[in-house]
Amino acid sequence: MIDKASAIDTSGMTDGFFQPAICRNCGTPVDGKFCAACGQKKSTRLCASHLRKEAWEKIRWFEADMAHSALRVVTRPGIVAREYVFGQRKSHTHPMKLLLASIIALLLVIAQVDYLGTDDARLGRAIALVQAYSKWSFSLGILAVLIASKVVFWSRQGFNFVEHLVLAAYTHFVIIVANIVNLSPLLLDSNVQLVKTHQFYTAYYMPWVEAGVVFVAFGQFFAIDWRQQWWWAAMGAALFYLAKETLFHLYARAVIRIVVAQLA
Known part of the structure; x- marks a missing residue:
């Protein structure tokens, strides 16, 4: 288990931030599309189309x-x-x-x-x-x-x-x-x-x-x-x-x- 706080990179956002198989909500290793601990879908970097799609x-x-x-x-x-x-x-x-x-x-x-x-x-x-x-x-x-x-x-x-x-x-x-x-x-x-x-x-x-x-x-x-x-x-x-x-x-x-x- 990875500490939740350590799942956040304080140095800033990079394109490779979401590549590791880690739930960015709770810090649990993710095997698949969804986190087994909290149920959140594996995160990807936000963009305008992503926001529109999720909201819709x-x-x-x-x-x-x-x-x-x-x-x-x-x-x-x-x-x-x-x-x-x-x-x-x-x-x-x-x-x-x-x-x-x-x-x-x-x-x-x-x-x-x-x-x-x-x-x-x-x-x-x-x-x-x-x-x-x-x-x-x-x-x-x-x-x-x-x-x-x-x-x-x-x-x-x-x-x-x-x-x-x-x-x-x-x-x-x-x-x-x-x-x-x-x-x-x-x-x-x-x-x-x-x-x-x-x-x-x-x-x-x-x-x-x-x-x-x-x-x-x-x-x-x-x-x-x-x-x-x-x-x-x-x-x-x-x-x-x-x-x-x-x-x-x-x-x-x-x-x-x-x-x-x-x-x-």
Whole structure:
């Protein structure tokens, strides 16, 4: 083993610096294209084409991996969560990474369509404050999924808190994707009247969509027999709805109190 510090030539860069079969990341002798100790590919001298190629490969593989994982989670959230919990970690993107990506995308869409906008100048400051405090309110959904999962299925198959959290993260990712799809038509036209109409109808059908996502995810994750045990998943979906409504009500009251205090 060669000391890591000694793998760096302090005298300067030369064309022959990378010729020795040494990993320039950890100093381990390299037999082949990759280092057996740290996994880094055998280094070569940097050039513009080398940087472009590596950057493109990392971006391409990252995007391809994310897109493939996202599509699989959208169609089978409970199955992916179950596989992840049972050890298939490399096959799936980390649930929190997917969730964070979806939250960022949703925030961008909400900002683009000005979903909380208003034509009333007097309400401008109040709306701005509500937007500031409510940006992350939709993330309460993951807590609602977790509550429903833990309460209804607390003893089923021996899953612990973190494993229930993995299910909640993947499930909430799908819920956020559903909300992004729901808002996407407003990217074409987002005048105030159209936004108000969209908000009116959304309040009727999106709760059913979200509860449906939870229903399917619970059934898949807990390997429910749909013919005989479907009502377990239905109870979970119903409790999710109640928990989410309660959490949003409490959060909204807190936001209103804060906004009123700042406007006073």
